[in-house]
Amino acid sequence: MQYPVKQRAFGLAILVLSGLQFMVVLDGTVVIFALPRLQQDMGLSSSGSAWTVTAYGLTFAGLMLLGGRLGDAFGRKRMLIYGVGLFTAASLACGLATGEAMLLISRAFQGAGAAIAAPTAFALVATTFAPGPARNQAIAIVGSMAGIGSVGGLIVGGALTEVGWRWIFLINVPIGALIVLGAVYKLTDTEHHRTPLDIKGAILGTLACATIVFGATEGPAMGWTSPLILGSLIGGFVLLV
Structure with missing residues (x-):
């Protein structure tokens, strides 16, 4: 295997991959503190509040295997960019939602984008960083983002809700755009072969x-x-x- 790889774990590439992982995990918990404000401002039902969290988690978990397979079939860098693009667009739709149905559908699309981007990000760690210390450090950094994102979602969600609940979604728009730009310029696509999906x-x-x-x-x-x-x-x- 040819390695147009990095010999050091630190740099813009690891910021892109770990930032993506942090963002998609964080969004699973970031809405928890915003639910009372959502119910008040949008008139969400009790079940609607529950589905605001569940709609994201279901599509994220349910489509993750397919998302990883898409990266194998069509190129991991390409599918990461598409996944982040879908996630970012859905975040914008969540932030601009005018009703319960629009919010829940947008949350489901957020989860679908995360399901495409997250597994391809982990796969890109293996092809971006050289075997040995660099790859081990990169895997540790990206993997740690799952725990940090879960806890950080509660903190960030509470802080942004004080400003306005829409910001817990709109904040993803500039972050997602930066991740896409970083992926375009700093990540290298992998060999891929069309395989059954x-x-x-x-x-x-x-x-x-x-x-x-x-x-x-x-x-x-x-x-x-x-x-x-x-x-x-x-x-x-x-x-x-």
């Missing part, structure tokens, strides 16, 4: 999780014997199979 499996798996979570979330309010709740839970398990 299990799109059906990714969609079915994500829908299965969504319907099960819907049943579990709405069950206490609608009643566990409700046909809709029972249908969601049973249908989710069928989709998983």
Whole structure:
């Protein structure tokens, strides 16, 4: 394998990859402190508030395997840029949301963008940094962003909510633009080969999780014997199979 790689872990490339990881993990928790303000300003229902968090997590987790496969098939640098672009556009839509439906749909697209960008970022660590200390340090830095982002989301979310809840989403727009610029100029694309994509499996798996979570979330309010709740839970398990 040819290595147009870096011999040191520190530099703009690691800032791009670790910054991306921090941003997508942070967005999973950043809305928690903003939920009361969201309910007040947008009239979100209790279930709508829960889905503001869940919609992101479901698409992020459910489509991550497909996102990594897209990088293998079409180029990791290219798919990272596309993923960050989708994430950034969805963040802008969240910040400009005028209703519950627009907010939840935008959050789902945020998760989809993160599912494409995050696994390709980890793969790019292996091809950007030389084996040995440089790669080990880079993996440690990018990996640590998961923990830092989870905790940082609570702190950043609380601080930005004091200014205005829309800023917890709009702050991603300039950050995402900088990550895209850094990726364009400092990351090198990898060799890729067109391989079969299990799109059906990714969609079915994500829908299965969504319907099960819907049943579990709405069950206490609608009643566990409700046909809709029972249908969601049973249908989710069928989709998983």
